Amino acid sequence: MGAGAGTLYGAIKASWNPDAALATARFGGGSTWRHALQVVTKPGLFCAGVAATYAGVECLSAGFRGDGKVSPKDSILAGMAAGFMMASTTKRFDMMAASAIGTGIMMGCMEFNGPDIVTDHEKFNTKLYGSLPKTHVESQDLAALKDKYPKWKDL
DSSP states (O other): OOHHHHHHHHHHHHHHHHHHHHHHIIIIIHHHHHHHHHHHHHHHHHHHHHHHHHHHHHHHHHHHHSSSOOHHHHHHHHHHHHHHHHHHGGGGGGHHHHHHHHHHHHHHHHHHHHHTSSOOOOHHHHHHHTOOOOSSSHHHHHHHHHHOOOGTOOO
């Protein structure tokens, strides 16, 4: 997943700004294909490394506890490791720490809620549809109109 996202990012970056590849070929003698491949694969490998870090730390954290189930605590630790790795390109510890905390909190919340933002579906459906009757009841005026115009009664 990470490699795919990074490769997509690199491909968009290369197609959006092809000047660097053309300048390398024109003035540096390098191959445009080689440069394009480098522009596409670097973000792919970086995102794959971040995803592997997240998966590895989450698995190790769940394994150390012994029950083998992933909990939000594991996701927080894994998110912190992945955020730290993402921001490591800045070479600034304050940015790495902030990214680690933010990514850890975000991933913990994602694990807590799951892929859906609604935690109580029954309460949510009652909130949305609870005031409506279970079956549709037609008014007397509508029934009279349907009797008057039988051709349109099935609308």
